[in-house]
Structures are given as C-alpha cells and as structure tokens.
Amino acid sequence: MDEGPPHVVKIERVVRETPSIRTLVLSEEFEFRPGQFVMVWVPGVDEIPMALSSRVSISVQKVGDATEALFGMKPGDRIGIRGPYGNYFPDRGEILAICGGIGAAPLLPLAMSDCVNTFMLGARSEDELPFIDILDECTNLLVATDDDSLGYSGFVTDLLDDTDLVDLKAFDQVCVCGPEVMMKVVLDRLVAKDMAKKGWFSLHRYMKCGIGICGSCCIDPLGICVCREGPVIRGDLLLDGEFGHYKRDGAGRRRMI
Ligand SMILES: Cc1cc2nc3c(=O)[nH]c(=O)nc-3n(C[C@H](O)[C@H](O)[C@H](O)COP(=O)(O)OP(=O)(O)OC[C@H]3O[C@@H](n4cnc5c(N)ncnc54)[C@H](O)[C@@H]3O)c2cc1C
Secondary structure, eight states, X not given: OOOSSOEEEEEEEEEEEETTEEEEEESSOOOOOTXXXXXXXXXXXXXXXXXXXXXXXXXXXXXXXXXXXXXXXXXXXXXXXXXXXXXXXXXXXXXXXEEXXXXXXXXXXXXXXXXXXXXXXXXXXXXXOTTHHHHHHHSEEEEEETTSSSSEESOGGGGGGOTTTOOGGXXXXXXXXXXXXXXXXXXXXHHHTTOGGGXXXXXXXXXXXXXXXXXXXXXXXXXXXXXXXXXXXXXXXXXXXXXXXXXXXXXXXXXXX
C-alpha cells in the first residue's frame, strides 16, 4: 500500500460508457486486486474514492462536484492518484457477481480475469448499462432494466427469484456492488438461504483520508473503517447495523438510505 503523496498522472483517453459514465484511461498502470480503490485528487475541487476498473483506468459517474469535474476531463488533463487501498473481492470458487450501474466498475476486472461465472447487471435503461459488450464476452451475462428496454424487465435483484436462471446455492461467493438499497435486497436473499457469509459487499462511504486515520468512513456497529478493512465487507458482518439503513455525510451526520 502506498501512503505517500498522490502520483500525478495524465488522462490518455476518455471512453464514453453510457450517457452518465465515462472511463478515464490513465498514463500509468497500477498493481491492484479487483475491488480495491484509489483516492483521486481532482485539482481545485476535492479528493474522492474511486474503484480501479482496470490497471489503467477509473470509471466515473457524475453525481456531484468532483465526479462532474472528472467526467468533463479531456486527454492531456492531469489528476492525482493515491493507492490502491483496501481489500478486494474473493476470486476462488464459483462466483456470482451482482451489480447496478457504476457498481460494475470494481467487478469488471474480476470478470475480465475469468473469475466470474455469472454476472447480473442492472440499470435504469439499456443505454445506462456499462461495459456490456466486454462482460458478455467473458461471463454468462444476465441483464435487467427498470424500463424493459433490454433483458429482464425489472430490478436486477428480481433475477434472483428465477431459479431457472440462477440458483444461489450453486455459488461459493456472491460479489455485490451498487446502490445500497439493492445490495440490502441481495443480503436479505442470502440470509434467507443461510448464505450471508458467502456475500461480499463493496460499500460506498464518505472517505477523507482513505487509509484508516480520520474515521469518517467507520460503520456502525462494527466501528471498522471501510477504507482500511473494506471496502468489501462480508455479508454476515453487515447484519443488524447501519447497512441498508443510513450512512454518514462529510460532517458525520446520519443520512437515511
Ligand atoms: C470504495 C469506493 C469506491 C468507489 N468507486 C466509484 C467508482 O468506481 N466510480 C464512481 O463514479 N464512484 C465511485 N465511488 C463513489 C464516489 O466516491 C462518489 O460518488 C464521490 O465521492 C462523490 O463526490 P462528488 O463531489 O462528485 O459528489 P458530492 O457533492 O460529494 O456528493 C453528491 C452526492 O453523492 C453522494 N456521495 C458522496 N460521497 C459518496 C460516496 N462515497 N458514495 C456514495 N455516494 C456518495 C452524496 O451523498 C450526494 O448525494 C466510490 C466510493 C467508494 C467509497
């Protein structure tokens, strides 16, 4: 783990994944394991956590100031990178990946290393499904869209109800990233099948330092820092806590999910 100052890297290329998601291809490669993240310094704006979507890229969805600034960057622009930090998804056994929208970013490299047997990807509509061509090449891809524009009509978690499509019991690990409401539904399904320990959830929490010092990403009731002991947390550890209910903002105030 690199705890030094940010490496300044150049943006070599920008790929339009969907109307709201861009991949920034960087001038430097990073050694990492799928699920790890970097702290991205956006000059003059902020420093924010981002998963590595490959050894040389981050994929960003604009939701606020820093992500909007990244989204608007052009080849030749510079950003700072600290990390990679945190733990990573398991890569052994039969793996089911479940994600929504930009949640596919940390799971893409797991799929590209041929570790994922079945990949469930959901989004509001067909044009908001990121990485669909590449995922289709390297996994058994199941798609769901809220507006019925491609694949199953409904939420990605509804796919779990179709036992002809996917039998949860057949998997050794279930790796999940996406909106927390969606991840909570997955955890509830795993609990119902007594499989909470097989679920691995990548949590998005407000992070300042990224290295376990400031405490802004600590979660209740465990008190662990998501940046250091996560971001990938095993399902049984998320029961009876804040997961799926609230998260803290930059000032430490609870915000309902
Ligand atoms: C480990 C980790 C990996 C991540 N990977 C990616 C990624 O690959 N691609 C990507 O686009 N985003 C990723 N995120 C989320 C990203 O860090 C936030 O979207 C970003 O910090 C928002 O900053 P902003 O200035 O654009 O928005 P802000 O103005 O700070 O916030 C805008 C909105 O986004 C919400 N928000 C702020 N911080 C977070 C956060 N950490 N998680 C979720 N929502 C947040 C706020 O509550 C608010 O509603 C990741 C987060 C973590 C913790």
